[in-house]
Amino acid sequence: MSFIADNVVWKIGSKTILDGISFAAEPGKMLGLLGPNGSGKTSLLRLLSGLKQPHSGTITLDNTNISKIRRRTIARRVAFIEQHATTNANLKVIDVVKLGRFPHRSMFSGWTTEDDATVTAALERTQMTAKRNDPWQILSGGEKQRAQLARALAQSPRELILDEPTNHLDVHHQISLLRLVSELPVTSIIALHDLNHAAMFCDRLLVLQSGKIVASGTPEDVLTSELLRDVFSVEAVVEPSPYHLRPHIHFAR
């Protein structure tokens, strides 16, 4: 098993943000995390990447509690893409992608053939090879996200955690990024707002509301009119798409 969360509770001050979260992420599958704003998606992703420690409960990675694993060791297999990565440093794309090799390099080791091959493959996979020498500041939003994805892939992750990576992207870049992630041979956990995109690309879905899991399962099981009314307060009709056979949501006006 990849990540297993068992009764995870997380608080900011006295406010409970995540309240008894339990789930298991299947290896190699794409797990979509849905929920309204403030339902705890980002907090859960931070706990999974080891950036924060749960207040109680445990998160394990291959049956080892991640609070017992060194930061660097986690970073060798778990890569995290935050919602909006910005920098004022005038880095080139290649410099950004090379940062992903950080957890694999010791303080004194040089740049190895393995590092080089991983970075080249990551650039290739994200179609950023031609842009490798472009400065970060002139990239479009879609290119910045692809460069961040390339940086994450350079970490050679087995788990990839993405926090609303399609925000601010046009529809073409949204779909191409999601397709790219869904085709990667990694376990991915991705917070999304677009329910139709989640239905199209995710293998399993997890729905959060006020810090609790209210539904989980395949897109077909989870995305129902009742759930959309209860959790997202919208009226909608869900039916299988004749084009891609996954559920498609028609919102009522």
Next chain:
Amino acid sequence: MSKAVYSGKVSNAVVGQAIYFLVCLAAIALVVGISVGVGDMPIPLATTYLTISNKLGWTSVEINRIHEAVIWEYRLSRSLVAVFCGAGLALCGAIMQSMLRNPLAEPYVLGISAGASTGAVAVVILGIGAGAISLSAGAFIGAFGAFFLVALLSNGARGGADRTILAGVAASQLFNAATSYVVATSGNAQQARDVMFWLLGSFGSVRWPEFQLVSIVVSIGLVVCLFYSRVLDTFAFGDEAAASMGVNVGRMRIILFALTAIMTATIVSMVGTIGFVGLVIPHAARFVVGPLHARLLPACAVSGAIFMVLADIASRSLIPQQVLPIGVVTALVGVPFFSVILYRLQRAP
């Protein structure tokens, strides 16, 4: 561990770096040589060289005794202290800007200069320590007092960049107010004037003991920073991104802030608050060698050193028979120089 790539290119890179290093050393040696010759008593470069080689036991040529004394006892130590102060301030500025992700960050952002000034006036004007504590020691203690206050206010290692900057501003205001209060209520105008002059920075009183201390502190600082240069690179996208790539952010903040605090406090307690170098040199260096720290930090150290020696020359030669405070010169020389960089940066693609 796989072997290094393109072994031919790696050795070329090593040779290139060695040449770069030697060119930098030569440039520093040249400005130091010129700096030593400039003053009310001009001394030719050859005499400077012979004095140094005599003192090091390489040669024993007969030269003007007065020249030899002026060079060895006064000007050379002063110039070498300027080298290490410039290098140290530029290095601290680069680290602060990277760790706090703020282009306005500089070595004094954690309240160190304000704390040092309070420590200095406490010793000189209030007479705390009853003569047992020197101005420098007082300044050093004050600098660290301010640093600990900032660390406390910003919640130690856990505070974010913005919180650290705000804590630094608060501490600076507090200590500057304390300094102003003591100076304003001081009955002795001459003492107050002396302190104000010291605050603006001066290399006038430094000799070999100061050189020994600052050279050791800054050299260790440079080595430690270079050791962490890749860690500093990962901070480009913020603390969380660095943490997600396996950096122990809290530990790095403590190590690097403490390191810059030690370097800055040592320098400030020796030569006063020399502004501008720590703010501007890192930007200029970044403009030339890019943002990656393995190249940026040595470039900052070298350009900071050269800039400081040049500023020291200017401070002694702009007005005949008078030495300007070094802080005044760094700003007067630095601002136009920085304007050019900003202007060119604007036009860069």
